[in-house]
Amino acid sequence: MRFVDEYRDAEKARALSAKIASLCEPGRSYKFMEVCGGHTHTIYKHGLEDYLPESITLVHGPGCPVCVIPMGRVDDAIHIAEQPEVVMTSFGDMMRVPGGRGSFFDSMAQGAAIRMVYSPLDALKVARQNPDKHVVFMAIGFETTAPSTAMTVLRAAAEGIGNFSVFCNHVTVIPAIKAILDSPDLRLDGFIGPGHVSTIIGCRPYEFIARDYGKPLVVAGFEPLDILQSIYMLLVQLAEGRSEVENQYARVVPWAGNLKALRVISEVMELRPYFEWRGLGFISHSALKVREKYAAFDAEQIFEIPGSRVADPKACQCGEVLKGVLKPWECKVFGTACTPETPIGTCMVSSEGACAAYYNFGRFSRERVREATR
Amino acid sequence: MTGIEGTGTDRTGLGGTDLGGTSIGGTADWAEAAVREHAAEAEGPSREEQVLERIDRARRRKARVKEEHITMAHGSGGKATQTLVEAVFLETFRNPLLEPLEDGALLEVGGTRLAFTTDSYVVSPLFFPGGDIGDLAVNGTVNDLSVCGARPLYLSAGFVLEEGFPVEGLRRITASMASAASAAGVLIVTGDTKVVQKGKADGCYVNTAGVGLLDRPIRLGVASARPGDAVLVSGPIGEHGVTIMLARGELDIEADLTSDTAALNGLVAALLDACSSGADGVRCLRDATRGGVATILNEIARASGVAVVVDEEAIPVRPGVRGACELLGIDPLYVACEGRMVVVVDGAAAGTALAALRAHPLGEGAALIGHVKDDPPGLVLLKTAFGGTRIVDLLVGDPLPRIC
Numbered sequence: 159m160r161f162v163d164e165y166r167d168a169e170k171a172r173a174l175s176a177k178i179a180s181l182c183e184p185g186r187s188y189k190f191m192e193v194c195g196g197h198t199h200t201i202y203k204h205g206l207e208d209y210l211p212e213s214i215t216l217v218h219g220p221g222c223p224v225c226v227i228p229m230g231r232v233d234d235a236i237h238i239a240e241q242p243e244v245v246m247t248s249f250g251d252m253m254r255v256p257g258g259r260g261s262f263f264d265s266m267a268q269g270a271a272i273r274m275v276y277s278p279l280d281a282l283k284v285a286r287q288n289p290d291k292h293v294v295f296m297a298i299g300f301e302t303t304a305p306s307t308a309m310t311v312l313r314a315a316a317e318g319i320g321n322f323s324v325f326c327n328h329v330t331v332i333p334a335i336k337a338i339l340d341s342p343d344l345r346l347d348g349f350i351g352p353g354h355v356s357t358i359i360g361c362r363p364y365e366f367i368a369r370d371y372g373k374p375l376v377v378a379g380f381e382p383l384d385i386l387q388s389i390y391m392l393l394v395q396l397a398e399g400r401s402e403v404e405n406q407y408a409r410v411v412p413w414a415g416n417l418k419a420l421r422v423i424s425e426v427m428e429l430r431p432y433f434e435w436r437g438l439g440f441i442s443h444s445a446l447k448v449r450e451k452y453a454a455f456d457a458e459q460i461f462e463i464p465g466s467r468v469a470d471p472k473a474c475q476c477g478e479v480l481k482g483v484l485k486p487w488e489c490k491v492f493g494t495a496c497t498p499e500t501p502i503g504t505c506m507v508s509s510e511g512a513c514a515a516y517y518n519f520g521r522f523s524r525e526r527v528r529e530a531t532r
Numbered sequence: 533m534t535g536i537e538g539t540g541t542d543r544t545g546l547g548g549t550d551l552g553g554t555s556i557g558g559t560a561d562w563a564e565a566a567v568r569e570h571a572a573e574a575e576g577p578s579r580e581e582q583v584l585e586r587i588d589r590a591r592r593r594k595a596r597v598k599e600e601h602i603t604m605a606h607g608s609g610g611k612a613t614q615t616l617v618e619a620v621f622l623e624t625f626r627n628p629l630l631e632p633l634e635d636g637a638l639l640e641v642g643g644t645r646l647a648f649t650t651d652s653y654v655v656s657p658l659f660f661p662g663g664d665i666g667d668l669a670v671n672g673t674v675n676d677l678s679v680c681g682a683r684p685l686y687l688s689a690g691f692v693l694e695e696g697f698p699v700e701g702l703r704r705i706t707a708s709m710a711s712a713a714s715a716a717g718v719l720i721v722t723g724d725t726k727v728v729q730k731g732k733a734d735g736c737y738v739n740t741a742g743v744g745l746l747d748r749p750i751r752l753g754v755a756s757a758r759p760g761d762a763v764l765v766s767g768p769i770g771e772h773g774v775t776i777m778l779a780r781g782e783l784d785i786e787a788d789l790t791s792d793t794a795a796l797n798g799l800v801a802a803l804l805d806a807c808s809s810g811a812d813g814v815r816c817l818r819d820a821t822r823g824g825v826a827t828i829l830n831e832i833a834r835a836s837g838v839a840v841v842v843d844e845e846a847i848p849v850r851p852g853v854r855g856a857c858e859l860l861g862i863d864p865l866y867v868a869c870e871g872r873m874v875v876v877v878d879g880a881a882a883g884t885a886l887a888a889l890r891a892h893p894l895g896e897g898a899a900l901i902g903h904v905k906d907d908p909p910g911l912v913l914l915k916t917a918f919g920g921t922r923i924v925d926l927l928v929g930d931p932l933p934r935i936c
Binding site for chain 2: 162166167168171172202203204205206207208209229254256257258259260263264266267268275276280382468469470471472473474485487488491492493494495496497498499500502509517518519520526529530531
């Protein structure tokens with residue numbers, strides 16, 4: 159398939175792999191964080207770690223949109239969905255995310271009207287088709303998905319649709335990265351920067367990482383060769399003693415981002431003073447809410463939201479996994495109490511979650527696998 | 533900080549400030565219970581290898597349904613379905629004929645060996661490119677009998693109709709059932725009709741059951757794969773599932789795809805004729821319906837206690853299916869087929885089997901996709917086209933499209 163297979167060429171991968179190995183200083187170990195869950199998924203789906211020397215460890219960061227949704231927020235959404243004449247809509251990823259009282263799927267089984275949609279515009283379509291219901295879109299995701307939510311609100315306003323609102327859970331990536339950088343128990347050598355988020359925000363917002371923290375960051379695409387090349391670019395920077403923001407994904411990411419999309423976001427949404435992230439706690443100015451101007455489309459204004467807070471089970475170590483302090487298998491409940499069937503932590507839910515990716519794709523001893531696939 | 537316990541800020545020492553004014557409303561009781569239940573397993577040293585062994589043990593334990601209600605995941609063909617079947621149906625109905633959990637039961641009646649199977653069809657939309665619920669219901673049951681090694685003979689047809697369903701629609705469905713039955717050489721000899729109130733069903737559901745004659749001296753089964761065996765598929769995978777997803781019209785993607793629904797009895801007969809010479813020819817056949825090829829391979833690996841190693845590049849997938857799957861972020865290996873089967877044969881018979889499949893119109897796109905090894909038992913491993921390796925596990929629920 160054109161534009162896909164070119165970026166999955168095993169021969170090019172072998173060549174890059176050799177260059178990567180030659181750049182690693184003997185005796186030194188490297189830890190790179192891929193911030194985005196999409197990268198985590200690619201790494202496991204294609205078995206990319208087979209191309210890396212043992213001295214390179216990839217740390218899976220907090221960039222999986224559903225992995226950072228706290229349980230209380232899911233409970234709040236289910237509370238809204240249980241109101242009479244309400245239809246809740248959300249992306250497929252969201253359906254199995256556990257709250258304190260279960261997931262959307264569990265809630266559906268008990269009669270709540272919850273529908274899976276592929277875009278917020280589909281949710282608006284559901285509202286048009288069901289004028290006697292109030293349709294709520296559970297908006298999740300980083301800056302990547304925020305513009306489409308904002309556009310949908312603008313569309314609803316323009317069309318004067320009165321039975322549609324957004325339960326806004328959009329988060330922003332920079333405060334999460336900063337929180338990780340400020341965390342004392344973490345040693346990282348560099349970042350594989352999120353690709354899709356950067357199509358919106360561009361590369362400039364990362365400059366403080368290189369300047370103030372001295373860590374290189376390479377914005378990367380989502381095909382396996384993109385990621386290998388980004389690792390190579392990070393190693394070149396380290397070997398040359400540089401720490402800069404570089405753009406490996408220039409075929410999609412403009413340096414200045416997408417101004418139109420940013421304008422739409424800022425027309426409809428504003429920063430919250432703080433927001434709770436699953437496993438990471440409260441982070442200041444890290445999420446978006448609907449502006450007062452569009453209060454008619456803000457589920458938080460329309461419904462009474464309980465503001466549920468649910469304590470993560472003490473044994474759940476999502477926070478440490480999200481920060482890369484622990485590898486998924488090092489979590490106490492990994493694979494036993496917490497599995498993709500009955501996820502306790504959100505890292506186990508989405509195929510982009512570090513734990514689910516490791517459990518589904520990488521759960522074996524590499525030596526035995528090498529033996530078997532030889 | 534407010535007096536909040538157990539939030540991430542306390543534990544992780546992150547830079548974020550806890551400004552939460554509300555106090556914690558409670559704990560997730562189900563999660564605490566799950567942690568307690570598995571507490572013993574978490575004891576002891578945790579090297580990666582040991583953790584993996586612990587998980588392996590946990591997975592081999594008796595299946596138990598934890599949910600209080602049926603969810604859509606229980607119908608998806610993945611882990612949740614398997615758990616439900618083992619923990620509820622097998623547990624209650626247990627007998628030696630049911631226990632193998634094959635596509636059909638193998639019976640001996642008055643000295644004659646028979647295969648007996650049943651399947652219900654609830655597909656939406658009822659009519660889709662390449663077929664409809666009618667030919668699907670006939671082909672599905674014919675195929676379940678065929679992969680047992682039986683010659684399908686007689687089918688039953690049960691209909692659950694929703695009040696208001698157009699009679700014209702029912703005529704279309706029965707007409708396509710009749711022509712599918714005639715193409716497969718089976719007769720529909722008994723049936724049943726029920727009508728439910730509007731809103732209590734989705735138009736029309738069909739159940740078929742079927743009986744076939746086991747007239748070959750062979751025994752096929754998912755538990756009979758051995759190291760050294762070859763794994764084949766009878767054609768390009770995932771066409772039915774992707775066609776249905778697109779036909780639902782929710783995705784606004786157009787592709788020139790049709791369902792692969794077809795009766796496989798002719799193809800199976802051709803294969804068994806070609807490979808019957810040696811005592812160790814065909815070991816196992818399975819039509820790759822719900823859950824796709826990946827689910828069948830997992831059943832084989834688990835039931836036979838072997839590793840199944842497949843080569844991603846060798847798996848035939850048409851460009852339209854691949855493209856749609858790329859866009860949706862799903863893996864064609866898990867997408868349903870209705871006219872394709874997975875074949876496990878003795879390694880020495882691989883060439884003969886492949887030639888026999890390819891000589892039949894329904895097997896033109898057949899391919900050798902992998903081999904059976906002894907270690908690690910119970911796992912399906914994939915050599916990716918990119919040159920890496922990974923596990924292909926059972927899906928937990930329906931393949932859910934990723935958001936970005």
